[in-house]
Amino acid sequence: SNEQLLMTTKEVRATLSDLDKKHIIHPVASPKRHVSQGPKIIFSEGKGIHVKDINEQVFIDGVSMLWNVNVGHGKKELAQIAHNQMSQMAYSSTFYGYANEPAIRLAEKIASLTPGDLDTIFYTSGGSESNDTAIKLSRFYWQLNGFSNKKKIISLKRGYHGVTVSAQRATGIDAFRNFSGSADPEIFNAKAHLTECELGDKSHPEYPGCIRSMIEEMGSDQVAAVIIEPIQGAGGVHVPPEGYLKAVRQLCDEYNILLIADEVICGFGRTGKMFGVDHWEITPDLMCIAKGITSGYIPLGGVVMNNRVAGTIKEYNDILPHGFTYSGHPTACAVGLKNIEIVEREGLVENAHQMGKELVKGFKYLGDKHEFFTNPRTVGLLAGFDLKKDPSLNVPFDQSTQAAVSIVEECYQRGLLIRCFDFEPGMNIVAIAPPLIIQKEEVETIISIVDDALSVFSKKLKG
């Protein structure tokens, strides 16, 4: 009977929950709370923008899991291509000059999509590995050119670049940056997104914190690269002001410093253009990619280099002592290639752009209706907003209010998974980044759930 079936599902859940608590430490979760409460959701299935848990409860995946499931869940074509490739050959290394066709074909495809002469890739298994690789290759580039002192790296506050040694230090979120000590002392955070400052206005109050003054203080002969996300993601969805990225590009040229763009979230259509930098028409020297390259169906990442960097490295005659077992994994590359085919065939970059406009409309509605809703930003389907006690006077909520956490929880209760950021005092940011296949009515559903969540929050606040 149904009841029996339900009981068994509940029992299965309880068993899995106990096993999880016993055997797994989860990333970016409170270990202690996890041991007492167990997993919040145990996922079992996904289709389109929806995911299901083992109790058959359905959720809208409002942030594409970790901003990566761009083509949506349940694309059989991707499973099929993985099956085919694995059946043909389980794995082959790309060390020692070995190669495989999917890795070669995907490299050519990526070169054709990336701007300018970003034509050569070094494969990794994810975003952190890509950023560590980009940082290492930048320093190596300068060594090869006889500038061994050029090894400092500048990144931005609120930037997120991952958790491997150098990526961790490039990250500008203190908890991540400082976790467990840190071993790359040559990486520094500059204050972010201060156009006037970056454009060289020394009278700007934030000037001493900006990239230019950092370079001048350190001496440009010490600096290897600047690494930035075109739009900051995990720092709370921060869109740079107009002219900012161009100014950073010019700054790097002026001081002979490499520019690394971390496109791990922005890449492959998320922002309504193929890459984040395409919005501001700049070309970095190195571009880090991951996530959207396979829409999360299988791990894959890479660093795409321009001819300046790749050309120098290609002159190196000794063995390059860098590489991951899964650099250029044939299955991952075959899935990546098919994933890009889907993105192009289904017009998902354009859809992200169009659906972004629907999100803008929805945010306008929410902003007009809810006094706490403020500072909406939307670039394609990378979107966020702030919650403030009094937006007009820029008064934040007290920490104890847990404003963003409450909204996320209310949305969860209503079948919508979204994310929030509150890692700085007074910060209450909510992020929305659904799969790029989303349709207008589904955007409206998301907005109406957030609308309800905000209403309930307001009511509770006012007692």
Ligand code: PMP
């Ligand atoms: N860079 C950016 C911009 C990211 O958002 C992330 C992951 N959220 C990373 C790097 C790290 O990627 P990974 O978790 O795949 O190592």
